[in-house]
Amino acid sequence: MENKSKSIQQVKLKSLGWRPFFNKQVNDSEWGEFTPVRVVAEHRNAVIVHDGFNEHRIKLDHQLTNTLHQRKPTTGDWLLVDLNSEQIWRALNPENMMTRISAGVSTGQKIQEQAIAANIDILFIVTSANNEFSESRLERYLALAKKTAVRPVIVVTKSDLVEDAQSYRKRALAITDAPTVLVNAKEKDSVRELRRWLNIGNTIAVLGSSGVGKSTIVNTLAGTNLQETGIVRTTDNHGRHTTTSRSIHLLKDGPMILDTPGIRELTLAHSKEVLSEMFADIEALFLLCRFSNCTHELEPDCAIRDALAKKVLDKRRFNNYQKLCAEHSFYTEAINGSDKNKYDSKIKKTTRGKQQK
Ligand SMILES: Nc1nc2c(ncn2[C@@H]2O[C@H](COP(=O)(O)OP(=O)(O)OP(=O)(O)O)[C@@H](O)[C@H]2O)c(=O)[nH]1
Ligand SMILES: [Mg+2]
Ligand SMILES: [Zn+2]
Structure with a gap:
């Protein structure tokens, strides 16, 4: 591509969210052959992509999903495509x-x-x-x-x-x-x-x-x-x-x-670090329980029960923390390929039913 049209393209791409993180993933020969495009919508067998100038519909056939190493492109992804043959070359690593x-x-x-x-x-x-x-x-x-x-x-x-x-x-x-x-x-x-x-x-x-x-x-x-x-x-x-x-x-x-479509239940494979950071006040109380393996149910000198009784810790917040931690363990293990049936009954208890409150 000529320098001038390449710089126009860069300006257009920038307004679509293109930044150095993506730019440095593309090598010179790829620049010659493919166009970076952003996925702006997903259909069952196709994605709609934007190249900064226009939208294009790219079919997702079997061969393409193989090219993408089995990862279906998702809304917001950057792809390298051949716009003439409407073929996806590869998806770039996402920032998040x-x-x-x-x-x-x-x-x-x-x-x-x-x-x-x-x-x-x-x-x-x-x-x-x-x-x-x-x-x-x-x-x-x-x-x-x-x-x-x-x-x-x-x-x-x-x-x-x-x-x-x-x-x-x-x-x-x-x-x-x-x-x-x-x-x-x-x-x-x-x-x-x-x-x-x-x-x-x-x-x-x-x-x-x-x-x-x-x-x-x-x-x-x-x-x-x-x-x-x-x-x-x-x-x-x-x-x-x-x-x-x-x-x-x-x-x-x-x-x-x-x-996005409305979410009935947002269930996550949480990160334990994130939960520890968000609920640092609760985890700090754990250190004050008499027993280091305190379940906060019946043990004497439990800092959690004490804080709940004195209303310095909100019961809803503590319950939600426990629920999110339980989900974290179930789903992390389940996703990592452990026996799913082992978790089913417990997971159903935590996630099934009405809209989360
Ligand atoms: N009075 C009032 N009505 C609102 C407000 N926001 C949304 N509505 C109305 O609520 C209804 C639902 O709004 P949508 O924008 O369709 O809701 P949504 O979150 O996109 O719903 P889904 O697409 O089903 O996930 C519509 O009738 C809106 O007009 C608001 O701030 N005030
Ligand atoms: Mg809507
Ligand atoms: Zn305790």
Whole structure:
């Protein structure tokens, strides 16, 4: 490619999130033959990619998945493709990859990690100012952000429908120092504060339960109806899974925003380090229990039970910590190939049932 057109291409790619981390993975002969493209949507047998100028549809046939070493490209990935033959050469290593345990776990299917998105800079954790709001659920999303080194922002929607919207900010502040923004997702002026994170070349993933207003935020920020939005049951504020696939939308002024389908249960193969960091206050108390292997149930001189009784430790927070640690051990071992049946009954107890509270 000529120098001039190559530099135009570089500018275009940069606004799609291309940076030195990816650039240095491509060698000179690959530059001559292939084009770097970003996956902006996934379909069953194809991906939609963007080369900085246009979108292209690339079919994923058997041969291509082999080329990619069995890893299906995910939304946000960078690929090297031959645009003439519509063939994928290879996927570049992602800067980060957000994953969850696949939804089939509680129905007894194989336990595996499922990609949510690759190469994300900011995570908008969307929740709403009603009975959908849950500290324990937020802690799950915060753990995901920490594990993948993505900056979290808590977005509380539907603040226009309640009188005490500030109480939701206080509840969020009680568990995290992540920025928390109260919005009416339908109002342009109200979502303006979110623009602080919408910088050129940044990719923002929007995650949360169905019906909280993820697609509404995307539409309002884009200033046009890119995504269909749904209705929500008034009884329990649950949505109907209006968005069914992930897609990245390029906003006019540079950033990219990734809309995702509502997550019913965000189950993670947590990282123990992340949990220890997030719940350092609890782990510090363990050191004060009389017995080093204290189960915090019946033993005398238990610092945890003492703290719970004195209400210096929140019971919900302790329960959630225990639940997340239990998931961590089950899923880490399960993914690493141990006997799945051994875990099934326990996993079902922790993850099956209604939406996580
Ligand atoms: N009043 C009010 N309504 C909102 C707000 N945010 C979303 N809604 C409404 O809530 C409903 C659901 O919004 P969606 O944007 O479809 O929700 P979603 O999170 O994308 O849902 P899924 O695609 O099912 O995951 C729509 O009727 C929106 O108009 C808000 O801040 N205030
Ligand atoms: Mg949606
Ligand atoms: Zn104890």
